[in-house]
Amino acid sequence: MSNAGTKFDQPPLKFENAPESDSELRKRLAIEEIITQNVNQHIALDVLIKLSLTPHGLVNDNIRRVLWPQLVGVDINRLERAPSLDDLQNHPEYNQVVLDVNRSLKRFPPGIPYEQRIALQDQLTVLILRVIKKYPNLRYYQGYHDVAVTFLLVAGEEVAYAIMEQLSTTHFSECMQETMEATQRRLMFIWPVIKFENPELFTFLQKSAVGTLFALPWYLTWFGHSLNSYKSVVRLYDYFLASPIYTPIFVTAAILLYRSSEILKEECDMASVHCLLSRLPENLPFEELLKTSSKLFNKYSLAKIEKDVDELIRNEIEKRQAEEKLILERRRKISQRDTASRSLSLSQWLPNVLTTKSVLVTTAVSIVVGFCAYYYKNQYLAAGIS
Numbered sequence: 582m583s584n585a586g587t588k589f590d591q592p593p594l595k596f597e598n599a600p601e602s603d604s605e606l607r608k609r610l611a612i613e614e615i616i617t618q619n620v621n622q623h624i625a626l627d628v629l630i631k632l633s634l635t636p637h638g639l640v641n642d643n644i645r646r647v648l649w650p651q652l653v654g655v656d657i658n659r660l661e662r663a664p665s666l667d668d669l670q671n672h673p674e675y676n677q678v679v680l681d682v683n684r685s686l687k688r689f690p691p692g693i694p695y696e697q698r699i700a701l702q703d704q705l706t707v708l709i710l711r712v713i714k715k716y717p718n719l720r721y722y723q724g725y726h727d728v729a730v731t732f733l734l735v736a737g738e739e740v741a742y743a744i745m746e747q748l749s750t751t752h753f754s755e756c757m758q759e760t761m762e763a764t765q766r767r768l769m770f771i772w773p774v775i776k777f778e779n780p781e782l783f784t785f786l787q788k789s790a791v792g793t794l795f796a797l798p799w800y801l802t803w804f805g806h807s808l809n810s811y812k813s814v815v816r817l818y819d820y821f822l823a824s825p826i827y828t829p830i831f832v833t834a835a836i837l838l839y840r841s842s843e844i845l846k847e848e849c850d851m852a853s854v855h856c857l858l859s860r861l862p863e864n865l866p867f868e869e870l871l872k873t874s875s876k877l878f879n880k881y882s883l884a885k886i887e888k889d890v891d892e893l894i895r896n897e898i899e900k901r902q903a904e905e906k907l908i909l910e911r912r913r914k915i916s917q918r919d920t921a922s923r924s925l926s927l928s929q930w931l932p933n934v935l936t937t938k939s940v941l942v943t944t945a946v947s948i949v950v951g952f953c954a955y956y957y958k959n960q961y962l963a964a965g966i967s
Contacts, residue, residue, distance in 0.1 A: 609640040630823040638819030652822040655743040669710040704738040719757040724801035768793035773889035774834040782841045795858040835873040
């Protein structure tokens with residue numbers, strides 16, 4: 582699924598070095614102790630999940646470099662060696678990937694040496710092309726590079742490729758289909774959650790006809806494209822790696838619910854609401870939002886949500902059919918009025934046209950035509966032509 586025609590504004594990424602809070606320090610020390618106590622630094626999956634979901638996640642990139650591969654199920658002792666960029670230049674998606682990677686400079690740490698930045702860009706290009714070459718059924722989409730660059734910065738080229746290979750066949754497989762149909766339908770899972778939790782907000786958003794386009798880059802990139810805080814991005818990645826596949830839907834719902842007062846003050850039209858929603862505020866309380874997301878996920882089954890989405894789609898189809906029927910009926914009535922109007926005009930015009938003069942002219946023309954026909958027929962007969 583390529584969405585090459587869709588462009589999203591991308592804020593520069595801030596790689597702030599805020600000092601550790603006391604709670605971050607305590608958690609980091611606890612995780613480091615768990616790692617050192619386990620053979621080969623391997624931690625049980627249930628422990629990993631708990632560490633990733635609870636406040637501050639895995640705390641810093643040194644720990645993520647060790648534990649992200651374990652969360653995904655990547656064996657770092659069996660990594661494939663990366664090919665060169667030259668080996669992949671004939672891939673049909675090569676040019677598009679290079680364009681997107683070149684536009685992703687805001688995702689790299691500021692002030693890094695030019696040579697290092699170029700090397701990272703080449704590694705990112707190779708990483709992406711390796712995945713889509715190995716899995717021809719998966720389609721590259723704009724935004725995929727935003728996910729890949731996050732894993733590249735944290736884990737390095739070979740581990741990042743192994744992680745992206747795994748996620749592309751699981752979490753992102755729906756996004757990598759030939760069309761966006763499945764992704765668009767999945768985004769509609771936001772609405773039942775909003776309806777169940779805040780009917781007023783749901784009614785407002787439906788009335789505005791805002792749709793789900795505002796949330797598309799959030800879902801496609803795990804918010805990596807839309808946030809300007811690197812710390813927030815990697816914290817969300819901790820959470821998503823430890824959660825079921827469709828968790829970004831519930832995080833999106835949690836954000837909308839958190840911003841409900843602000844949204845309801847907006848003009849209820851598509852342009853205004855889309856503009857408001859598509860720009861994520863800085864300093865969102867993500868720890869609070871992630872707790873809400875987990876509660877929503879546990880509260881509403883996917884089966885219940887899917888049933889409600891089916892009903893929403895049916896209602897939308899019926900609404901469109903009714904609108905189309907109304908349009909056709911209006912066109913039919915207009916056509917009938919125009920036909921009647923033309924008939925009336927013609928009946929009023931004919932008596933005025935058929936004056937004595939016009940009758941004489943018509944008769945004269947008829948006589949000339951008849952004479953010519955008679956003359957040429959005799960000429961052909963005289964020449965032996967029938």
